Amino acid sequence: MKNTLLIIKRELGSFFQSPIFYVLTTVFLVLYSFIFQNILAFFSMQSYQAGQIQGMNIGLNLNDMVIAPSFQNMAVILLLMIPIVTMRSFSEEKKSKTITLLLSSPIHLKEIILGKFLACFLVVALMMALSSYSVMFLWMVGEPEIGPIVSGYLGLLLMTGCYISIGVFASSLTDNQIISAVISFGFMLFMWIIGWGAQSAGPNLGAVLEYLSLIDHLENFLKGIIDSSDVIYYLTFIVFGLFLTHRILDSKRWR
Amino acid sequence: MIEVENLSKFYGPRQAIKGLNFSVESGEVVGFLGPNGAGKSTTMNILCCIMPASEGSARVCGYDIFEQSLEIRKNIGYLPENPPLYQDMVVSDYLAFSAGIRGVAKSSVASARDRVLEKCGLKEVGHRIIGKLSKGYQQRVGIAQALIHDPKILVLDEPTSGLDPIQIIEIRKLIKELAESHTIILSSHILPEITQICQRVIIINEGEIAAVDSLEGLTASLRKTERLRFKPRNPSPGIVEGLKGLEKILSVTEEDDGLFQIECELESNIQDKVAELALSNQWGIVELSPLSLTLEDIFLKLTTEESEVAS
Ligand SMILES: Nc1ncnc2c1ncn2[C@@H]1O[C@H](COP(=O)(O)OP(=O)(O)OP(=O)(O)O)[C@@H](O)[C@H]1O
Ligand SMILES: [Mg+2]
Numbered sequence: 001m002k003n004t005l006l007i008i009k010r011e012l013g014s015f016f017q018s019p020i021f022y023v024l025t026t027v028f029l030v031l032y033s034f035i036f037q038n039i040l041a042f043f044s045m046q047s048y049q050a051g052q053i054q055g056m057n058i059g060l061n062l063n064d065m066v067i068a069p070s071f072q073n074m075a076v077i078l079l080l081m082i083p084i085v086t087m088r089s090f091s092e093e094k095k096s097k098t099i100t101l102l103l104s105s106p107i108h109l110k111e112i113i114l115g116k117f118l119a120c121f122l123v124v125a126l127m128m129a130l131s132s133y134s135v136m137f138l139w140m141v142g143e144p145e146i147g148p149i150v151s152g153y154l155g156l157l158l159m160t161g162c163y164i165s166i167g168v169f170a171s172s173l174t175d176n177q178i179i180s181a182v183i184s185f186g187f188m189l190f191m192w193i194i195g196w197g198a199q200s201a202g203p204n205l206g207a208v209l210e211y212l213s214l215i216d217h218l219e220n221f222l223k224g225i226i227d228s229s230d231v232i233y234y235l236t237f238i239v240f241g242l243f244l245t246h247r248i249l250d251s252k253r254w255r
Numbered sequence: 256m257i258e259v260e261n262l263s264k265f266y267g268p269r270q271a272i273k274g275l276n277f278s279v280e281s282g283e284v285v286g287f288l289g290p291n292g293a294g295k296s297t298t299m300n301i302l303c304c305i306m307p308a309s310e311g312s313a314r315v316c317g318y319d320i321f322e323q324s325l326e327i328r329k330n331i332g333y334l335p336e337n338p339p340l341y342q343d344m345v346v347s348d349y350l351a352f353s354a355g356i357r358g359v360a361k362s363s364v365a366s367a368r369d370r371v372l373e374k375c376g377l378k379e380v381g382h383r384i385i386g387k388l389s390k391g392y393q394q395r396v397g398i399a400q401a402l403i404h405d406p407k408i409l410v411l412d413e414p415t416s417g418l419d420p421i422q423i424i425e426i427r428k429l430i431k432e433l434a435e436s437h438t439i440i441l442s443s444h445i446l447p448e449i450t451q452i453c454q455r456v457i458i459i460n461e462g463e464i465a466a467v468d469s470l471e472g473l474t475a476s477l478r479k480t481e482r483l484r485f486k487p488r489n490p491s492p493g494i495v496e497g498l499k500g501l502e503k504i505l506s507v508t509e510e511d512d513g514l515f516q517i518e519c520e521l522e523s524n525i526q527d528k529v530a531e532l533a534l535s536n537q538w539g540i541v542e543l544s545p546l547s548l549t550l551e552d553i554f555l556k557l558t559t560e561e562s563e564v565a566s
Contacts, residue, residue: 007356
């Protein structure tokens, strides 16, 4: 555990030193704010019109009409951003040969992988925390329900974990950061849209594909429902990705 | 301290090392000498448990490289061919990080860091970013990293490559100091370097051990003749003939720049005779010096002798 903490600390130090983090966070916040502001404008227009027509007040609430779609869009932006966060993790170490420092030290491979994963996770969590100004703003002007917000963040964090797990895995495959980013982006997108195959596939396979899709599991969270099957899906996904990373690095070592 | 048995390594179909056998005693300083691609770095990587051997076994400090690699890694300090330096880190942070993952207790990290900063002459650059240091200082940081947990064994892969002559001398001095309290394996292409630092040398060629010996033993056993270099001040046509007339001289060859190479019998102390002859014939003397065996000579001898035996 101590070794994992050391690795997290070093990783974060190097994140905050590199311009990548600042550029990425800025782009993320600008995109998100733009989308959020549009959604909010649309909502105020709707609720204004609804106010004009008597008795149409039902069904317009902040959670469903502003927060849920904002979070959904944030999930898309994260899909584009996370490969850039994770591409460095092992690729850079391999390229600059610093990985020999880790490999020649008396620490377990799991500790290294976990450290890399958690460091990326903290970075993205920080980006998300900065974006939460939007929710706080809604808090000040309206009365959103707290439940779906909390569960929505939980869902987003779990999904982020899956993205990062894929990204760390991709970076263990190559010493080239660009290739690493492209692989992880492709794989993330694929896991996102895999559910689209459900309609054309047979009923059994269709159900499986739908279950595998990353985005479908987010729906419940955004509605304020924490279903244990969704949580288990995300956690299994994360662990499986890290397990594959372990296999890759271990087999490279033992060959 | 280190016992290697039948160690082989395949990179795909390519065999990088072929059944190495050797051992290193506690406190010894052993040099790996070999040309590019001989398999020095591969052997070192295997001993440091960076990658596994394909065949054979090795024990370091009594631990098996396959079964107990964690114990070995606690006891070994490794400077790879490319020092594993995080270019964006400050030297002292980097060393503290290395100390941490090398298992130095939290309370003694600071003292371990200060000890190696002092020892490797890094005190003035402790606060600087590694990527901005000169190559020589980066190499020192690499060595400092290998020393940080005070390991019993140090494995240094070409510790002086790419340094200027002054830095080379300083690094060698440092290694000599370290040799007093550590078992050291180091690799090099440069014979004089090994001569100065090591008690024993293992010569590797094309993945096989060509010779294991102390350096004097090695040169002595390989030398069947002595060679001198002679440069007269006034080159004249009769020199080759004149020299050949001397006793114990086996051959004389004229090289460029008015240089002559004289091959003579062992311990013939021919210099006096050559000098007398040169002075009496008014050739003059610019240079008259014994030629020691170079790395290339040793390799040539070892490989040609082996092929002679084989054929
Ligand atoms: N990762 C690798 N994949 C494939 N072949 C490799 C790999 N590393 C080394 N080799 C091959 O194994 C052989 C031994 O290489 P090694 O690096 O051990 O040599 P070396 O003695 O350290 O040489 P140098 O003096 O150039 O450092 C070489 O022929 C090299 O091409
Ligand atoms: Mg080498």
